[in-house]
Amino acid sequence: MWNKLEKKVVILAVVPFLLTGILTGCTDEKQENEDAYRQIGINCMKSNDYEGAISAFDSALDQKIGKIGDEEVDICYYKAAAQYANGDTDGALATYTSLVDYDDTNSNAYYLRGVLYLSMQNNAAALADFSSAVANTDASYELYLNIYQQLTQAGLSTEAQDYLDKALELKGKTADDYFWRGRIYQTTGKYEDAIEQYKAAIDKKKTEANLYLAQVYEAQGDTDTAETYYQAYIDSGIADSEAMNALGKVEMNQQNYKEAIEYFKSGLEMDEVTNEQELLKNLVLAYENNRDFESAKQTMETYLSKYPDDEEAKREYTFLCNR
Template identity: 40%
Template sequence: MKKSKIIIILTVSFILGGCSLQSAGSKSEELGIQCLKDAQYEEAVSYFESAIEADIELETSYRGIGIAYLNLGKYEDAIDAFNKALGKALGKIGELEIDICYYKAVAQFKNKDMQGAIETYTSLIEYDGKNKESYYLRATAYLNQEKLELAKADFDAAISKDKDAYDMYINIYENLCEHGYEKEGAEYLNKAKNRLEKSGKNNLYLGRVNYYLKDYEAAKSNLEAAIKEGKKEGYLYLGQVFDKLEDTQTAQSNYSKYIENIKKSAEVYNSLGESLLKEKNYTGALQVFQSGIALKDEEFDKKLKFNEIITYEYLLEFKTAKEKMEEYLNLYPDDETAKREYEFLKTR
């Protein structure tokens, strides 16, 4: 599935610098952190504001408010909070300040302030030019400005920092494809393929690269070899290959093996649900999508929730689909496809 290509995991593991959690302000901050973990973002803001009123841990509390607003889609408020957090750093630059800058750039990107995001990533690159993520993320902003050559220069810089970061090659390909540059994206896949074939060591990534290059038979062979080598995560990608080969039964079997052998995964539940949709097994697909949603995986939550709504439509449960879409649009107000779907649902 296509995912947002801003590859930052928005964690809530705060860097508290070993401070005590005994005072009222610190207790409020602790409760705010827990609310973030529980996706209770409005409550989190309230607790962090209480901590700020107590004049304790201002930098991390403003950071917490920023993260809460970011998840609520209030991007300008998030940027303001992150700026206030940085203002409390008093000129020092450490892990916490770098972390805040990354969050700030995400908020700027989501607020469609590409130039602001570029400037923030540029500052991060100037501070630490060895970090491949900063180059990659700045490239995504350049792509959104349709500045292909600048984006490619940053993608190249990102890869130069770690030529064996094969996830990066794949992410670059998907990112370029989303902007209509499939040919340019394939060039990065072929670079990865050449490197993998020379090393002869990683059937898992070679299979994934061949999958994106649409060489499904080669991908199947690579991934089956990877699984025999003990890389059970290959079941997910092998399932996706069989879906492309229109063998949905074998695809679903591989997804199930991944869940049995590796873990419950939102990505796998989404792939399995989409495979069941192809077979018009709408009841089964709904159950699978809801199992994925229950995992509260930020990266795949949006896709799973949208697929849940579509499945309710297939089941002709339009009232439920409309209610779910209203909840969805509260979380993702910028989703134009969802807005169009909602207009359709209002007529049912």
């Protein structure tokens, strides 16, 4: 999923025309070509063909002969994801820096480059970019929490705590305020505080809080209450593939394998599936536990066609073939 900072790419790619000003003469045909190449690039990424994706995104960007807009920036996000996944860290950093030079007030760009610097163990540069990210946007629970998580993973616990403290200093009584404070408490293992905040968010119609409240109860070992809130989230109509996977796992733990199978299958059938690999593996396991070995074998064949390098899955497939 591409709509949140933590689910976005580590870097943005910038093509040279971003720095050359405004061009004119865009045609409907070129717009159609740009859209088509963009979709080809996305399809290539789904099949892990990152070089093909980069080529397609470049072709999409080549179609633009007018003022740069949101669609071109969006394509750059996708291109950057492909570049990073393809291992071109140095090139990624160069193009990312070009974007910062193009718009030195872009908070998101500073944050993403900071994440990239952390991956390169350039902590000083990362901290500078995180500071710029905060300076160029309104105070944001989400941004503070993302920075906290990145710094924690990098072993910079003192610096990470500073950002968490700043987040908790934010005041407010809106549904989003309660929701994000719940996320912070959940992240730090303060479950009782998280429950209080999430329930306040739900009272203010923040439906998404049901999902995270369910996770908190599950972490505490209260699977019955967790299932209640998972189900409330699904019944709301906004559930995603992650929620379906979580509820399927709850049913698995309770040995309700048929119900687990239905949840995993529902997750895989969604328009946008962000956790396909995990869903497929869990579906295989649910079929096996339900003693439907033929379905398990067929599902494993689908899995291996998409993830052929999984050695453990290959061994499991051999087992299924020999039953």
